[in-house]
Amino acid sequence: MAQKIPYKIYLSEDELPKQWYNVRADMKTKPAPLLNPGTGKPVTLDELSQIFCTELAKQELDNDTAYIDIPEEILSFYRMYRPSPLTRAYFLEKALDTPAKIYYKFEGNNTSGSHKLNSSIAQAYYAKQQGLKGVTTETGAGQWGTALAMACAYFGLDCKVFMVKCSYEQKPFRREVMRTYGADVTPSPSETTEVGRKILKEFPGTSGSLGCAISEAVECAVTNEGYRYVLGSVLSQVLLHQSIIGLETMTACDKYDIKPDIIIGCAGGGSNLGGLISPFMGRKLRGEADYQFIAVEPASCPSLTRGKYAYDYCDTGKVCPLAKMYTLGSGFIPSPNHAGGLRYHGMSSVLSELYAEGLMEAKSVEQTSVFAAAQQFARIEGTLPAPESSHAIKAAIDEALKCKETGEEKTILFGLTGTGYFDMVAYQKFNDGQMTDYIPTDEDLAKGFAGLPEI
């Protein structure tokens, strides 16, 4: 007889994965290599090590090693907040009156409030190992900056965060959490970097973008001795660290004989989705099992569903290596969407390749429908979700309602990446009925595409 599935499945500390899984090892067509923007040739380890810590640069370029040991110090930090629970959404299933079984993996149970801590602690560890003084980064909504500040505090590293100006002003609480953990937070674009001064001159009064903040953080790293740049998403190394989410999920599923049919995640730069699906995708790539994977993005920043698969700059200042990815163009500045973590113009090159090969699907959803799903979820399942995570909730509810129509008993699994505690201004807009849905026109997108480099 099948065993009863508890509302929450908690793994024991001993069941915490000891290795990360690198899905690139099982991909027949590897993601296209990063290119040096100066020479147009694939970046070398030497070149990449000027920007990133050497060990992380190695992970970035490693398309072949399937399993990479998680260093003991990182494992012991993970034990402070992992394994994270896999929850059976019994209440939601009942409320939707669906035959579908719904599960979600919740990553919001740490002070930073999201999955980003899984990678920030790894990146801080390798920086410390290399004897660096500190790291620089950008943050949009603030989750990554917060996660990095926590990780740097743990290892005693200096942490310089360039925070997109509109968030710096609208999210004073996140800013103060970062400062409490010892980070130095600068609104971007700023006068402290050459690229920041240039952007300010060209677009006075701009409220900033992730692309600008990345350029400033990279410049700050390469011009300061003993500093390297770290990034919280998009990169293949970040997907590797985030595979901890998928590995734990797979262990929990195997233990209770749960076989997901559909796996859903929100997609900003692709790190939580990539991490959640990686081990399942590995099984699919090796022909051991089949799953339907769905990336969910905001209709206001639709890189997979409306972008081009092309080489592009990762930042507005064009200082980073070029990546082949689904992109809206590095000059694309999305309308002020309240899911700040989903506003990046591009997408992980690993997920981009999987999507191009038809191994993963993508859909876009509009903001007000996302907040309606968030509100429904909060009232029914108890947890107040982050707006980013709510994109996945919306898609999962849609799939469960389809099952209600067809009578199919599908198992739906989604990533609940974080809590919405710091997003109450957005919830306020929604509650007041003042939230709008802005969808870029083809002309808006054409402007972004016009800035794509010719390779």
Ligand SMILES: *Cc1c(COP(=O)(O)O)cnc(C)c1O
């Ligand atoms: C940053 C963030 C995301 C999106 O980033 P990915 O790299 O696409 O995972 C999603 N949810 C939350 C809560 C975030 O903080």
